[in-house]
Amino acid sequence: MVFIVAVVLVAARTRMAAAVLAALLSFVAYNFFFIEPRFTLNISARQGVVTVCLFLIAALVAGRLASRLRSQVLALRAANAHANALQALGRRLGAAADLGQVLDAGRRALSSALGAEAWLRLEQRESDPGTGLAALDRDAADWAQRHGQPAGRYTDTLAGASWWCLPVRAEQGTLGVAALRFDARQARPTLEQRRLAEAMVEDIGQAALRTRLVADLESARVTGETERLRSALLSSVSHDLRSPLASMIGSASSLASYGDRMDAADRRSLLETIQLEGERLDRYIQNLLDMTRLGHTGLTLNRDWIGVDELLGSARRRLQRYQPQARVELALAPGLPPIWVHPALVEQAVFNVLENAAKFSPPDEAVTMSASLHDGALRIDVADRGPGIPEDERARIFDMFYSVERGDRGRHGTGLGLTICQGMIGAHGGSVEALAGPDGRGTVIRITLPLLQPAPSARADDD
Structure with missing residues (x-):
């Protein structure tokens, strides 16, 4: 048993050749020390020959099994490391929002997983332009990208290069090239390293293609939005001017x-x-x-204290100057504190909402404007009694030049008033939202403004 255990241990820790050598040495030692006549290699009894041969065969079989088990364990570890490396790369690439982040994530993952220097070029952008690629190495990288085949070290193309260059491919063709430089003492990458490198480069190619498609879609969206705004502006200018x-x-x-x-x-x-x-x-x-x-350019806020009644009253008087027939009912909760805002901007925002509400309220109906405190913020509600805004379009009424084809915004106005209101209130840290009327009729535009205090320097200036 000691004889077989020794062979199994050698096979489990080394290769099969070492196990065979251990079996032969154990066979000779067993014959020399334990088989009569001792301390010779002669075997006098036939049973001794059979015993020694059986021990040798058993040792060889056990060694072979142990060696195969060791190979399977090593292969399983390599496969697990392979999967972990690809999973880590997938997480990094999934979080990459643009090509620059794909380059950085891909280079880091290749270098970490393969234990080699890594360099990437995708669509003429390089992960590290300062990396010391010699002229021959760059020629190999260019050849690999141009022909879609590996080049450089470990290949038959420009084998004198010190970097192994792999093309980064996707469905739409070759997108770039990845270059790896292993330790100079390593004759060539192992089969597992090659497979892992090829799999990682393929994933990088898919991520690069995804970012390209996302960029193309965003460009198309911006172009379409620009065209829509241009058409809306021309239409608005032609009518409202x-x-x-x-x-x-x-x-x-x-x-x-x-x-x-x-x-x-x-x-x-x-x-x-x-x-x-x-x-x-x-x-x-x-x-x-x-x-x-x-x-x-953004808005510069010149904040000052102003009473809520003064602010809303000013917006109402301004509306009645332009639309004398409009009726606005004002309801203020008692005890409202003054607010620290840019008065002109907030008044303009409230006026835009009032003007929009007055346009679409029936002639015999009044617009209601109320103010109250909720959760430490000032809430201003402007409610009209018009036909209302479809629920699926309420969020979009704050888009520039957007007009609902039916409902409160119909084909009236430029589609700018509520957009400006949202921008001005947003500059104060507040929000604007559109809600259905309390009884299902009309629309409520709700403005929420935080109750802020001036900074100490502002207080000192006021004093």
Whole structure:
């Protein structure tokens, strides 16, 4: 048993050749020390010959089994390491949002899993431009990418290079190249290393293709959105600029041609039309300027204390100046504190909501504007009694130039007022949302503003 155990241990820890050698040495030692005549290699009894041969055969079989088991264990460990490396690479690539992150994740994963220096090039972008690839190495990388075949070290193409270059392929063709440099003492990568490298490079190619497709889709979306906004802007400009201009030109022409034959009331009416249409045109241009500020330069908040009643009252008076027929009912909860905001911007936001609500409320219905405190924030609700907004379109009414084909926004207006409101309130850390009316009729636009306090420096300046 000691004889067989020794052979099995050798086979389990080394290769089969060492186990065979151990079996032969054990056979000789057993014959020399234990078989009569001792201390010679002669065997006097036939039974001794049979016993020794059986021990040798048993040792060889056991050694073979132990060696095979060892090989299977090593193969299982290699497969497990292979799977873990691919899983780790998959996690890194899955989190990569652009090609630069794919390059970084792929290079790190290749280097860590294969124990080699790694370099990647995808769509003419390199993971590490400072990596010391000699001219011959770059020639090998270019050849591998151009022909879609491995090149460089360990291959028959530009074998003098020190890097092993693998093409990064996907369904749409070769996207780049991966280069690996193993330890100079390593004759060539093992079969497992080759398979792992090829599998990882394939995953990197799929991730690169995914980021390309995502970028293409985003580009197409931006192009489509730009075209939609362009068309909406042209449509809006053609209507909202030409309509007041036409009214102003018509009124001015009438005054110029027939002013001396008109009574004072008619002349006053035409002058008021010119003034109102001019103010309407000014508001539209101001909306365009506000959108430019929101989209490019941002808003600078000049905060100050203002009472809620003063703020909402100012917005109501401004609306009634432009729409005298509009009725706005104001309901304020008692004890509302003053708020630390940019008064002009918040008033403009509230006015935009009021103007939108007044347009679509029936003539005999009033717009209700209320203010109260909820969870440490000021809540302003503007409710109209119009036909309402479809539930699936409420979130979209804050998109630039978006108009609901039916409901509160119909085909009226430019589609800018609520977008500007959301931007101005958002600059204060607040939010704007559209809700259904309390009894299913109309729409409620809810503005929520946090109750902030000025910074100590601001207090000192005020003092």
